[in-house]
Amino acid sequence: MSLIWRDSDERMAQFVARLNDLGLQFVHGARFWHVLDASAGKDQAANWLIEAYRRQWRARPLTLGLGDGPNDAPLLDVMDYAVVVKGLNREGVHLRNDDPLRVYRSQNEGPDGWREGMDYFFSRS
Known part of the structure; x- marks a missing residue:
């Protein structure tokens, strides 16, 4: 899933921590952020x-x-x-x-x- 982040860095850190708990990663591409399986790349x-x-x-x-x-x-x-x-x-x-x-x-x-x-x-x- 791709998305554009429009919130604070603090909220992003909370979001990333929750994604990590779910076995996901939050990766910055050239233009968008992507949510991927932690084992994918x-x-x-x-x-x-x-x-x-x-x-x-x-x-x-x-x-x-x-x-x-x-x-x-x-x-x-x-x-x-x-x-x-x-x-x-x-x-x-x-x-x-x-x-x-x-x-x-x-x-x-x-x-x-x-x-x-x-x-x-x-x-x-």
Whole structure:
């Protein structure tokens, strides 16, 4: 479920605590907040897909992920390479491994930023 939060930070903390009690998480995307199962995430989906390819081809694929919101950070953290697309979100995207050899941060927003990031990595190969 996606929503827009229009209340105080204190009330948000109470809301998040209640969601956590219910086994849910409150995640900020590029534009909206999302309520998800605590065990769900883009990183789990990516890891499942990577493992499926590994079983099929007996090799781990080289991965590149793109994202523009805080909820994309777990996905980008499990990728070999990552593009952080400049977005509207004031919190930004914070990665565990922000090595510039692995992570490119676009100057452009939206589709132009996605293209910029893809061009950056494809021109390096």
